[in-house]
Amino acid sequence: MIGEPEIDGGWETAEQVREAAPDLPDERVRAPRRPWWWALGGMVAASAVWAGTLAAQDRFADTPRMDYRHSANLCRDAPLKLLGEVAGKAFEDNETSRGESPAQDWASCRFGHMYEEESASYGAHVLVELHKKTDPGPEFATGPGGGSTYLRMDPGERREVPGLGDRAVLDRSYGDDGDRLTVLDGGAVFTLTVEWYPGEGEGSDAEVDVDAVEAAMIEDVRALMAKLRK
Template identity: 55%
Template structure:
């Protein structure tokens, strides 16, 4: 608490503040005392402003928990950063048809890119999506890797989840259930990266030659490259 300083009557006389002196009842011979003037308006205003700022600071600290570090920048055009070079080599196909999206809010920045291989008869098609979320007001660790990812129609087989070492703070690789594909999610501080790659068999039922383990390794490599590009 900020209290008023102890001031005697002589301070006003010495400072030239113009404090008035009045005689006590009882006539001559009685001591004269000085009546201190009210505090200056600007002094009161300063105390009240400081109190208001402190109260607001306490309210913010009480409302916003500890926020993890953000070591990555927001990219409005993620497709320019997103290069599936290793995945394309594993698939034996080139990706094109890039679609981009992004938004920036006080609590979170996000950006998205979707690409796919062109359609060819009797050939496996591939689609890939990457989502980067930068959480600025809360820690995303509690809900990390609990949702459907970039495609709500897909189902994750948690029983086949693999922990990926050496990528961000935590990384997991999940298989899609009843559909060809994998999802790689990385948590690093307040940033969450999600990369999904799906493959679709030709309509005539011709089986495609897909090395899922090689595709998983390619996804990890391309994710590492993207994270390096976005590093502050």
């Protein structure tokens, strides 16, 4: 324990130190305070840098992976060559559109065939959505799909497509007159919807090889993904 004489003695003031040693420069008396203030300043600066680093990491922690570029002309980038071969004639693009925003970029193209009474006709719609801030995974393939046509998809006919993006699903519509393929890969979502209309004339070729259509859809979307990959 500290004895009474130590307490009674008290602490010497700066003035008493100068009186005891008049030749001692003033800086010698004040010097011990400077390192403390500089150390505090360094700690504050380091804390600010660390906080900024953590804030930057938090801001980008949930940003989805983006491996694809925004298409300037999706009709050109997605010619649907294999689907055209299955249909027996090349698709004609008749509508292209695109948009950009801080949260999402998107591009769209519609394809079709001139109606012919004695042969099946096809229509197709391609949509590419690039989600730049929010991960689309939790809501993937839970709704009707952006840019969807009048098709009503049958939940009982859904099947997973392996080896395409992070996840891919193929939905068949009620009545077997259309299919929709949806692919999730990081922050990108690719959707291809195809409809067909059997010919009506006598002796028309009304049969549609659905398996061949679905195989062509998968490969045409795979080719589109390769085309837009950065």
